[in-house]
Amino acid sequence: MLAADDVCPFCAATERVLLTLLQRKPDVALVHCRRCHASSASRMPTSEALEKYYANYYGGKDEKITVDAPARIALHIYKHAKFAATRPEISILDYGGGDGSISVELAKFFVNQGIKKVSIALIDYDQSTPKSAGENIHVRRFSDLSEIEDQSMDIVIASAVIEHVPNPRPVIDKLFGVLKVGGGFYARTPHVFPLMKLASIVNAKFDFTYPAHVHDLGAKFWNNISDCLTGGGKYQIIRSTPSLVETSFQEHFLRTLAAYVLKIPGYVFKEQYALVGGWEVFIRRRS
8 A cells, every 4th residue: 555645635635634543554544634525545555456456346246337226327317417318419438337337228318318329438447348238329448537538528427436546636637627518427425434433333343445445425525526626616516415325125125225214314404414325416517
């Protein structure tokens, strides 16, 4: 792992406070930024360690995704991205999207509305061949965000991925930079420290999953995302809520039930309630 850094990896602020230890020997802490409200690990894994980790991330899994129902999440995104259905062709960037299951399902909704061509740019450590998507949907893998042109994408999806990125600031800048004017950005991230704190009260263990997860990003972070963006006034938050439950009652009944029960107060009390497990935002580029 890399040496500890004294500044926030999102906004470079130094006003940070210790939340908890993630591991010992060597010690790695979870540190909270008072400026942008991101919580991050005090030490990050090296790029070599991450490449080795993610090379086997999906080992043995039939699906290159971590959700039970990608079509349901795709429909959820589509409801807030239907503005793009007025365009003759649509371009989607799926950052960290595994085999592209979510973006392909999203593209199908647009094709069903008469869109003649949907182009998907897929970036992920997984380099397997994407599933067949149909003649109107074209999927192409890219190895790095630098290969994507600025203002070239109608929709950007960063679903459950930013929490994995050790150096997130240039990634966030680029993800927003590739949006066309009027384009939409969707992200969801875990926000688990409040649940860790609750678990510790009853002497239960809650795994942060370091070094897979290196950031914890909730409502206060996403509602103040302009602190991390150059030209933050170009972007408008159109939805900021507890994240969609990623599991299904059919596959994981008790886990899904618990997630719904915990998240419901978050829709009402927003930033004042933190036991949501995760947060999501829809943001549009307006200029």
